[in-house]
Amino acid sequence: MTGKKTPVNPADEAAPGVFAGFAADGRATSIERYGAGHIHETFRVRVRDRGHSGYILQRVNGRIFADIPGMMDNIVRVTEHMRRRLDGVPGSDPAREVLTVVPARDGASFLHDGSGEYWRCFVFIDHRELGARPGTPAQACEAGRLYGRFLALLADLPAPPLRVTIPRFHDLARRLDDFREALDMNRAGRRDAAAAEVDFAAGHGEPLLATLEDARRRGLPLRVTHNDTKFNNVLIDSGGRGLCVIDLDTVMPGHVLYDFGDAIRSAANAGREDEEDLGRVRLNLEVFRDFAAGYLGELRGVLTAGEAGLLAFAARLMTFMIGLRFLSDHLDGDRYFRCGRPGHNLQRARVQFRLLEEMERHAPEMERILAGLAATS
Ligand code: ADP
Ligand code: GN1
Ligand code: MG
Secondary structure: OOOOOOOOOHHHHHHHHHHOOEOOOOOEEEEEEOOOOOOOEEEEEEEOOOOOOOEEEEEOOOOOOOOHHHHHHHHHHHHHHHHHHHHOOOOOOHHHHOOOEOOEOOOOOOEEOOOOOEEEEEEOOOOEOOOOOOOOHHHHHHHHHHHHHHHHHOOOOOOOOOOOOOOOOOOHHHHHHHHHHHHHHOOOOOOHHHHHHHHHHHHHHHHHHHHHHHHHHOOOOOEEEOOOOOHHHEEEOOOOOEEEEOOOOOOEEEOHHHHHHHHHHHHOEOOOOOOOOHHHOOEOHHHHHHHHHHHHHOOOOOOOHHHHOOHHHHHHHHHHHHHHHHHHHHHOOOOOOOOOOOOHHHHHHHHHHHHHHHHHHOHHHHHHHHHHHHHHO
16 A cells, blocks of 8 residues: 555653563553543553453653753652551552552662653553543532642641742743743744734733732742642542542642642533533532532641632633643744644634633632531531
């Protein structure tokens, strides 16, 4: 047969050789692409041993993470701390409830391949493969419980502070600067066609930033936060029980608003993150309530009144910020988020902006739900 061959991604070719460099048990029987993350190249490795669930092998995105050894140090510290804390909890199973880093044969937590790329390996945790949003309110509650417990378990992480793996990651002032720069540069020549979204972004940024800065001035605490709390960054077992929080690359100092808000904009959107039909983008208030119930249930006595009072705002803040990042990346020529089709990032931005409008419309109900949960906790 003639015709074009699908280009082979160098990561696919390198994966088997790289896997052999990790101190994993058993020989690989298959190595396949896995998951739907936007950032790394992820593979599932199956091994011969029948009782073994295998491994996750990842080529880490070195364009986004400048200090991969530093990031892996964070991940090792965080997972070891959580494991120690869970060891003391009756009925918990730290082997499945915390990521396990598999070291390279030289003992390092990552491996550097011949072409300058960094790789890492985790034990694969068996789970139920779910979509990008909860299928049931119970799943939303479990996701909330896991992210809430994550914050609680790391509240006493000993010094020194974790490294900042992406500087100013959730800093709205920086994201607004980046947006204005992308607009000025108009690198991909897409500015005029995105005028409606650009106007939306220009009108919404400053009021959100003002509220956030005001909260900071009043002493909004910095905690160890996850910073990437999408629904597909938690694993849920076959019985529907929340198991493990994954994707620990951005665990670093942050505000609780970032975790709560990002989780809501991801889990409580009735449509997909890249939904073509904007009519499907609705705020699912049941998911909002159940996620919040799970989350706050784990954080009794941990959050300050100032934090608790800003959770509905947090959902709007993060929905806007991630929409803004998608829009800036679109204007910039899709250099950051993995895209599957032309206009993908623009559509993602539209979805977040529509969801933000939904949240504005439902703000009183969101506040009522949160007040009801506070009263019962
Ligand atoms: P990205 O930053 O690209 O989202 P993730 O670390 O979230 O990368 O991994 C991508 C996907 O791989 C996850 O959404 C999940 O489906 C799967 N995954 C990652 N780690 C594990 C693990 N230890 N066990 C099982 N599945 C995992
Ligand atoms: C990226 O890594 P992943 O796919 O879980 C991004 C998040 C965005 C998200 C949008 C390090 O998350 O900040 O909210 O895409 N992660 C990074 O889907 O930029
Ligand atoms: Mg992920």
